[in-house]
Amino acid sequence: MTELKDYWQNYIDGEWVDGGAGRIEVIDPASGKVLATHALADARDVDFAVQAARQVHRSGELSGLRPVDRGRMVQAMGRFLLEKIDEIAPVLSLEQGKPLWEARVEITGAARYFEYYGNQAETLEGRSIPLGRNYFDFTTYEPYGVSAQIIPWNYPLEMAARSLSAALATGNACVIKSPELTPLSQAWFALAAEAAGLPSGAVNILCGYGREAGAALAGHPQVNQVVFTGSVPTGVAVAKAAALNVVPCVLELGGKSAAILHDDADLDAFVNDVRWGIYFNAGQTCSAMSRVIVHESRHDDLVDRVAEMAETLSVGPGIDRAEFGANMGAMVSLQQRDRAEIMVTEAINAGANLATGGRRPKDYSGAFLQPTVLTDVTPDMAIAREEIFGPVLSVIPFRDDEEAIEIANSTQYGLVGGVFTSDLDRAMRAARRIRAGQVFVNEWYAGGVETPFGGYGKSGYGREKGREALLNYVQTKNVAIRLR
Ligand code: NAD
Secondary structure, three states, X not given: OOOOOOEEOXXXXXXXXXXXXOEEEEEOOOOOOEEEEEEOOOHHHHHHHHHHHHHHHHHOOOOOOOHHHHHHHHHHHHHHHHHOHHHHHHHHHHHHOOOHHHXXXXXXXXXXXXXXXXXXXHHOOOOEOOOOOOEEEEEEEEEOOEEEEEOXXXXXXXXXXXXXXXXXXXXXXXXXXXXXXXXXXXXXXHHHHHHHOOOOOOEEEEEOOHHHHHHHHHOOOOOOEEEEEOOHHHHHHHHHHHHHOOOOEEEEOOOOEEEEEOOOOOHHHHHHHHHHHHHHHHHOOOOOEEEEEEEOOOHHHHHHHHHHHHHHOEEOOHHHOOOOXXXXXXXXXXXXXXXXXXXXXXXXXXXOEEEEOOOOOOXXXXXXXXXXXXXXXXXXXXXXXXXXXOOEEEEEEEOOHHHHHHHHOOOOOOOEEEEEOOOHHHHHHHHHHOOOOEEEEOOOOOOOOOOOEOOOHHHEEOOEOOHHHHHHHEEEEEEEEEOO
């Protein structure tokens, strides 16, 4: 049994502090038990954190460092997370519901962002623009100053690491609004910043309600750049708040991503892609494979094999699932589970059929839902258009390539997409036409921290990951010099 301390605080200007809005209970979704309480920030706390970050920015303590030195600090934060993985993983597993081994995968992924962006710190170079013999002109990239980062609960460490590492590497001071369902594991970012020697105020972490602390941060007049990862409606509210202050905003929102499975694809390999694509993190992944669009000739075979795979997954408390394997944990909350379950019921009422799952496992009362496969889904059904954010796969048959692309592109989202075929020409044609920021060919989630990620359509704008992301955190200055 992992013992957690009872009360966790916010971290502002290098100090652990209480919250003006009191405390929030953090619940283990597998058991429904209270794990601990966490300080809840109000608008005043947000203001303190922004002022602390602003002070660091103005002092030049971070932005004035030689980039290689700043990069080394960022890399050290990643190494710190790996050193502490045995401490962090149970906390993340308990507060979020994911298997312990998945928590370790997430922490390793979070550390990887610090490695990558720490390495990139010294690669962001300006250029010189010729203006004739009487001038010398150059560009530089300067950090915005205070970067506000609003984080969701599904991968709280990886999502925060993604923004924090790139923002720090480029010399910004950061204020993180941690997710109110999963705030505990964020504490290790503060410890990592201290261990790496970052100045106090460079990393501030507050848990608070979105409508209060989140809104106060997104609309704070001294925030210079906002990164939001979460749902579409909240993203719209955050973007409006940023627009009122005329500051740039990155929106990483939801998805309803589809894999197109052609008749010439390797079905055995694909079943493994489905396992990761929709059942990892109990399907609470923005880039989840929530739809499979399958050639009609492979439909029945695919459904049989995927249902069989889904039934092998042992569902239960994440903290008991330490070993990498065929298992799945709880969803993050009863509310999220109930929402997914209702969407499945409504799909059945609309004409879909359950190939497997769709129910709560009878051994547990927590936020569990069996790995689910729905067939007879049509593209116009809500289940095919709306994000479920749960372990629910919709299977939709197609007749020809044209129809497959049309179905894939028939939602308001455009985060990722996939095509599975042994015909490279066909894959390339599909890759060009799938309306999404990232296309996977023959492997769902192919790519990594190095590859840019972000949405088309309602999935958002701006890119995180890869070198593209660095440009979200800097502004270009041009200096033109008249020579005498
Ligand atoms: P959410 O939008 O409810 O909350 C996200 C964050 O925003 C939380 O920290 C919340 O407190 C805060 N928030 C809520 N209201 C706010 C407001 N008015 N102003 C400022 N902040 C506010 O989303 P969620 O339920 O936590 O996360 C699930 C969603 O996130 C899904 O739609 C998923 O697809 C998306 N997501 C996207 C990505 C991506 O990279 N594209 C990654 C992870 C999750």
